[in-house]
Amino acid sequence: MKLPDRLTASENEDSTNNKRFGSDSKLKTQNSKLGLQGSPIVGITTTIPVEIVFAAGYIPSDLNNLFITAEENTMNRALQAAEMEGYPRTVCGWIKGIYGLVAGNHLIKRLIAVTEGDCSQTHALMETLEERGIDVIPFSYPFSREPQLIKYQLAALADRFGIDLAAAEAEKKRLDEVRRLVREIDRLTYEENLVGGYDNHLFQVSCSDFEGNPESFAQKAEKFIAESRGAGRRQAGPRLAYIGVPPIITNLFHIVQELKGNIFFNEVQRQFAMPYLAKDLTEQYLLYTYPYHIRHRIADIQEQIARRQIDGIIHYCQSFCFRQIEDILFRRHLKLPLLTIEGENPGPMDARTKMRLETFVTMLKTTVRS
Helix, strand or coil, X not given: CCCCCCCCCCCCXXXXXXXXXXXXXXXXXXXXXXXXXXXXEEEECCCCCHHHHHHCCCEEEEHHHHHHCCCHHHHHHHHHHHHHHCCCCCCCHHHHHHHHHHHCCCCCCEEEEEEECCCCCXXXXXXXXXXXXXXXXXXXXXXXXXXXXXXXXXXXXXXXXXXXXXXXXXXXXXXXXXXXXXHHHHHHHHCCCCCCHHHHHHHHHHHHCHHHCHHHHHHHHHHHHHHHHHXXXXXXXXEEEEECCCCCECCHHHHHHXXXXXXXXXXXXXXXXXXXXXXXXXXXXXXXXXXXXHHHHHHHHHHHHHHCCCCEEEEEEECCCHHHHHHHHHHHHCCCCEEEEEECCCECCCHHHHHHHHHHHHHHHHHHHC
């Protein structure tokens, strides 16, 4: 079934929500800057085959990025709205944030949610948002990682948007040119030490939706590359890998830099940027390691920590997430010093975690010198 040409706010929109949240105005401002006024927005809960959304003429908006870059009071209101609605305190902060963001944002009427290969709490998120009239489109990464199954999922999503896969494959070629720029930013990080861990994180994580406008994003990346090449090499220090989902701790990368550590590898963020430049969509979303068995992630991490000459690993875990259990396997298979830190709600790093991180980096400095 083809989607309508435009997304329009309901005439009966809850004005209370609009007063409580600033996220809809943030979207309006973002769209104005990108020249997207009046464009139909499709929210996404994680990385999905964004080629299909763009090929159908829609504008993807990664709700995680929208949430974590909002003003602090907007993030807090989103969390509070979810808990007032009945979401338990022991639910993932990202899930509560997405719910509160969408519930209070009249510009988001449709979203794509990943039902297999991401967060186990997404199903309940989908059900509660559907109750509010949100059109939720499911997408799955089959755990078996069989090519015919992922191809079926791609075709089904394309059909839902009224296009065929050929149009999405053509869009892939366009987006791969942007991804090449982000690959260069990654290379400048670990080969030449010209780019810091935060900027590396930001450009790669933004490839989930290309900030809604691939051309504008490409120009931003080109400008950043030129500026980085003209700057001097960054501080020397322990070469760190960051593994796990992007942090809800808002100043993690800045604290690592203050401690004179260098993050040369952002694992999941790099996967969002589709670094392999595969021949087609089926191969691309099979090579994408994050949704599948952890052994694929471990193999990728092992390869990259060798290539990037990593000294130590920071493993970030989200509170109340099943992926915390995976820390057991990372510690068993990754033969480097590893610090596990945990975050619950958006905000700066707490003093205890900062002290543990400082001790870890100091230990690595001593090890590297010796």
